[in-house]
Amino acid sequence: MKKFREKLDKNNLIDFFEDKINFETINLDVPNFKEKERDFNISIVKLKNKIRDFENGFNQLSKRSITHSDSELAPMFFDALNFLPKKELLDVRFWQWLSLYHFENYTWIRWWATKNSTNRSLWPLKTANEKIDQIKENDKNNNEKWSTVVSRFLGGSSMKSLTSRQALSRLFWPYKILGSKELAGLCFEKQDIAVAVFERQFGLHPEAAKAFITNISIKYPKLEKKNIQYEAKKLNRYFATLATEYLDQEDIKRLIFE
């Protein structure tokens, strides 16, 4: 397992697709990897098979099924990678390397090809130019416009970008924080829930994240976007005068239903 020596930026991504520069990588520091290698190989094969099925069948999938695939993949990413030291899992350079060297097609499909019927019909993007045309364009004033797929490959500089945006870490980290398939399922059932929790600071406190995700669908069974956002904002306001870290799920549930 590796990571890039330097964090890649947007222009590096173009160079990467053009194969112009050989970006230096370094090995991850994984103590006792030999002992874990067998389990790792088994789970990575399972994951790659699942991803291949997704890539081959995405054209037949509805938008809902595509979103649903997140909740199936999240535990598989977790099982495959959780043996790595936390410090490496927090390093965006690792996720950049993983998505560009091992899950590039998945990232394109999940965050670009499935966006609309035009993109679906253009997939697969075969040449570097085809890819670059999709990630960067100039508007009428000649300003550069970058596609959102860029942040799915590269993440960003904040932790939120790992928990919420980078294509692969956004599956791994919410699962690690929530700790169960059931909660991950609820979280990814509607993207608005994942965004509402993991784009906010309180999402890093497992009790708050769990309480929000468990209770939001009880309070609002239809899961309307405006209600999800309203409740997330409401909790945020509470946490200006309450110590988030001190509260357990029951306390936070009470705040949600207050």
Added chain:
Amino acid sequence: MKQADIFYPHKTLESSISMNIKCNNAENVPRYGNTFNFFDCEIKKNISLSISAQIPMIETVVSEKNHNKCNELLDVCLLIKSNKSAFRGKQLMQKKGSIYFTKLDIDLKDWAGEINLSSALILKKNDDDEFGFAAEKGTLLGWSPEYKLLLEEPEQKKGKDGIDVSWISFSDPKMHWLNDNYPDDIYALDLHEGKKMPKLYLNKDMNLHLKNVLINPSKKTSYKTVSRDLMFQTITTGILSQLITSALIEFKNTVDEQNLDENNNDPNNIANTAWEEMTDWKRNLLENYAPNILPEARKKDAVEELKLKLCEDERFHKELLRKVLNISQNAVPQPTTEVFTKCSEMLTKKN
């Protein structure tokens, strides 16, 4: 913890909790104020800390009838936050005499970036029903200043540290971008690409008389010093305008990119995310100058208002860019009108 600006509808401690941090497995960890530079010391695996806190007048945060129940109603906690380590947690502090105490062991392979520590006095249960006193479990009743443990060297200097100024010949090949058309200019600003701090260059080849005026350290009012101040004012206003413009443009571009993401259309989230993604010095610059950029806003709300307005109102951004030069004229330490007027008065004064 930054809570001074929040209005608390209940009684809180009148003064801060005083917190003390001692590192048990390293001596002389470099420390600047409340920041410990652990990246700069010999510890490689584990940091072991002893943390103590003293709380002044603890009983004042509960109603009089509960003064003798402080132990039952209140907890003192060490709050541990590290965004880059995806961690928010707490540790209860134990009371030993009048001091609260805890130990914290940090296994470096589980942490990244920085760790923020503070002590907080917290209401243990929903209890007190007297008006003016906290009643909700988890309510913050007092806090210490925040301490930072830096585990990795920050990517760059913070904006508030100011930018570096160097004297160099503009004909020097290192200044290739100025060589052809601007070798005789007086000053230049290199905004760099990426995250490095900008740098201000002064031309070593400038006219000697001019140089003498510019480096004159005198504080007395004279023709020389008012002329020097006038020159400085012209330079600083121009530079500040360019820096603010660059920061506003970067923020707006990030907001626009976020807006393309159909999964995230909550303006608060977009504004906060774009803010966090900004180059550090640009974020610090806007933070420092937000009250000047939005003089009509309350000082403590200026940053939040600026973020949200830039995110929600397309015209506001254009309007701000139009006013940047004026913002700068007023934001520099001595307003431009004053400096220019002082110089003119001196020059037109009859002997």
